[in-house]
């Protein structure tokens with residue numbers, strides 16, 4: 823078998839178009855990569871609108887340096903959409919200037935935010951909740967401290 827039907831879009835696609843899944847009979851997922859991506863985006867949308875404690879990080883393109891971004895790392899008990907809404911109404915810049923790079927839900931997010939800030943301050947310049955640190959390093963610190971994988975995938 824080299825091709826199979828995606829159970830969502832019903833397209834007949836090559837196996838390489840499906841993510842690996844060791845638990846399935848043919849070693850591939852039932853939905854194609856595109857449809858899996860759609861589900862991932864749906865999950866993110868749902869995650870962003872959920873009102874549970876979260877650590878989030880976004881960059882400010884207006885302050886972008888040649889090599890490093892300024893990354894804001896914060897805590898919110900509100901949904902990320904609400905949080906980003908406040909931010910963009912309080913700012914003369916558009917939302918596209920503040921792309922989200924990380925979202926992690928954790929019941930102790932408020933406490934862990936302080937631990938994350940301390941660790942990030944060791945890696946680079948700090949101004950309040952802003953850090954001039956490589957984005958991948960920020961994500962790594964957030965994941966290490968919370969023990970949760972970044973739920974944001976860049977969409």
Ligand SMILES: [Zn+2]
Nearest residue numbers: 828831854857
């Ligand atoms: Zn599909």
